[in-house]
Amino acid sequence: MKNLLLPAVICLLFGWQSANCVEIIEIRVDIINGRYHVFGQSHLDASAEFIYETLIDYDNFHKLADGIAITNFLPPDEPGRLLAFSRFKSCILFFCKTVEKHEYIEGNPYNSINVQAIPERSDFSFNESRWLIETTDGKTLLTYEAEFEADFWIPPLIGPWAVHRKLARTAELVGSRIEWMYARGLTLSQISN
Template sequence: MRVTRGLPLLLLTVLLTPGADAGESERASIEFHGRSYTYEFSAVLDAPRDAVHAVVTDYDHLERVNDSITDSHVIERYGDGALKRLLALKECILMFCFDITFVEDLVESADGIRTTIIPAESTFRDGHAEWRLEALGKDRTRMRIRATQTPDFWIPPLLGPLVLKRVFLREIRETSANIERLARASAAG
């Protein structure tokens, strides 16, 4: 199962301790409350804020930030930084694979990105996420993500949270490293 992103990102993206090539992890946590969970993540990426922003808002190409993403695209643009986005993922744990779909209303603002899951079109009962990108000088960015989601699929009560936590940590590492890599390449190019 995939527990990342509301990546613009994503995510959704997302996404915990990045390796040396993926900036510095400041905080990573996931907590379960009945059928819902809340995750928080904060890391400092070695890339300029504008370049990081460009990567996480490239909604038609989010598969570049995580290989679990099978589809990502804008469904409809409402104007003024608001849109409807699809983010589809396939996650395999042991021999079980899951297709997870986020259809979200998304609003971009100067200080970040906010997403709200549309339950009728998603594999979630509800959820929302907030992304914040903060410039730390010229070439570093603090990326903060906080999300609460309620899946519309069963998570085994004892084993599920442990497995989800492990998957979350792995996925956040990959996503952070890829966002940083893509943003650095864009800034250098």
């Protein structure tokens, strides 16, 4: 019930129909051997093709979530390999840091997107993430998995709680925005910041 309250409020505030609001299934954050492991899963009312095309659009990805200042594709440093850059502000309570990542992106159209940060060009000593997209029961199941080790300080006692909170808010916002665009036939490139 708790996981459905925020999306319902978002839907009411922005005039989105409740039938078009994301359903969060599960969110987990663990620390294993000093690395954060995050897992999020939700059902969306949008096609797998639309979700894939939206998530792989790094030139406009920053429009999906608050706190992301810049995302864009860069000229590849290896032939045939997608290279991207992102900059976002990360805050845990009153500890804030601007974080940058250069990362390789590998897409398997309409099924998955794998992202691997380049440690020497990022604020992470390790960062890999994956989006999995599956159609089930007339909805699309979107799974996000990530493992990361930051090169910056994350308060140990509140870090997992803060990462979980941020992941939950971002999942609800991103999912609701994807559903809203899909229902209106819009793409990220048609949305202003």
